[in-house]
Amino acid sequence: MAGVLVTLFRFAIDFSQYWLLPDGQTGNYEALPGWLRFLLPVAGALVVGLIFERLPAGQRAVGIVHVLNYLRFRKQRLPLTNAVVQFFGGWLAIVSGHSVDREGPGVHLGAATTSLLTARIKLNEDDSYLLAAAGGAAAIAAAFNTPLAGVIFVIEVLRVRYTITNILPVIVAxxxxxxxxxxxxxxxxxxxxxxxxxxxxIELPMILVMGVLIGLLAAGFILAVQYIATQTINWRPLPAYVLAGLVTGVLAQWAPEIMGLSYDALNRIFHNGMDLQTLLLLVVAKLVATAFAIGLRVPGGLIGPSLVVGGSVGGIIALLLFEWSTDYTGTAGFYAMIGMVAMMGAVLRAPLAALVALVELTGNLNIILPGMLAVVAAEIAARSLVGETSAFTAILKVQHAREATQDHPEVPQPAMDDGNDTKSGR
Structure with missing residues (x-):
């Protein structure tokens, strides 16, 4: 059921983009005129903001952060209303060009599906907890065709403890x-x-340097998200989303590739389809637009944007190598893939899931060594600035501070750690 719902969510996005964008190409925001690239995310923000203004605070909680709240504090089930809000809010945000992804909403939808099913068949708390996480694994596996990375994602990001009893249903899902x-x-x-x-x-030193650079970018992104979320902690949804739309619309005048998922931009990077200036603009604009979108609580995810930024940095490194050495025989796709998973691992603080995803996506065991080097370098660099804080736990800290000031918080307010789960042996 989780995989079916996630696939349906993607179909809704693809179908809408097919009819909205020129030539029926999903993700082809670059072909839109400048005024429409500005108007579209602002209009989408207005619609989503007006919808969210009418919802109680608890029903606005969506995404992986919402799932983490559930898993961390052992609520009975993920509410159906929040899943419905996530489906339509995420769909509107992505189609209107906001710099967010479908994978974050997919994890929420997958976890909510299994959580609601366990409530119907009256499973105990432990089984409900576990199967909700399994739904999240199914969402990641369906999104990228990476079943093993989906399992590791649940362990590293959703903090399910590795035991044979726990992991078997996650593997099946x-x-x-x-x-x-x-x-x-x-x-x-x-x-x-x-x-x-x-x-x-001989390229390994350059891969090491790239990993360090990506780790610093990831740490900067985490800090930016946390700062924006903190500064807008008491903002209502409408002004918050409109600001995110304005930022995206302005940046899209110079870097239209930032709009939506940006996976079409990744495909171009893989095949040397972008020049250095375009890649530099894409890195800066995608980081800024995504930091505002996530910090302002736009109902989308950040896994995809982290892949795009990392892939763009990899593309930049490849172009520089082509310029500096006429003997360079590597490919832009190689550095883009390495950069993608290094950024993903550093932002999510999930280095093993990132490395496994790299192997599953490429099907090439020879990429393990450079992949490990880049992922570890990025993790160490990010850790030096933000400790063990991931983008998700950074948002959780701000969310808990906000909920502490509300009359009806979504969850109890225990002390937050930086991501290490020590509860109930889970």
Missing amino acids: SVVGAIIGRLVYGPSPAFDVPAVSIGSL
């Missing part, structure tokens, strides 16, 4: 999610993964 995604969208459901290879071991 992840496999089923991957099968559904493959049946509907083929073996490369998100983007066209290129053939990748490292030209020479």
Whole structure:
């Protein structure tokens, strides 16, 4: 069920973009005139903001942060209303060009589906807890055709403790999610993964430098999200979303590739389809637009944007190598793939899930060594600035501070840690 709902969510986005964007190409926001690139995210923000203004505060909670709240504090089930809000809010935000992804909403939808099913069949608290996490794994597997990465994602991000009893249902759900995604969208459901290879071991120092740079960018992104969320802690949804729409609309005048999922931009990077100036603009604009969208609580995710930023940094490194060395025989796709997973691992603080995703996406075991080097370098660099805080736990801290001032908080207010789950052996 989780995989089916996530696939339906993606279909709703693709169908809307097919009819909205020129030539029926999903993600083709670059072909829109400048005035429409500005108007579209602002109009989308107005619609989503007006809807959210009419909802009680508890029903506005969506995304992976909402799922983490549920798993961390053991609520009985994820509410149906929040899942419905996530489906339509995420759909509107993505189609209108906000710099968010469908994977974050997908994890919420997958977890909510299994959570509601367990409530119907009256499973105990532990089983309900576990199967909600399994739904999240199915969502990741269906989105990227990465079943093993979906399992590791649940362990690293959703903080499910690894035991045989816990992990078996997660594996089953992840496999089923991957099968559904493959049946509907083929073996490369998100983007066209290129053939990748490292030209020479001499490139490893450059990969190390790239990993450090990406880790610093990831830490800066986490701090920016936390700062924006803190400064707008008491804002109502409408002005918050409109500000996010204005930021996106302005930046899209110079970097239209930031709008929506931006996976079409990744495909161009894989095949040397962007020049250096475009890539630099994409990195800066995507980071800023996404930081505002996530910090202002636009109902979308940040996994996809982290992949796009990392892939763009990898593309920049590849172009520089082509300029500096006529003997360079590597590919832009290689550095883009390495950069993608390094950024994902550092932002989510999930290095193992990122590395496993790299292997599953490329099907190339030779990429493990450079991938490990980049992922570890990015993790260490990010940790030096923000400790163990991920983008999700940063938002959770701000959310708890906001809920503490409300009469009816979504969850009790225990002390927050930086992401290490020590509760109930889970």
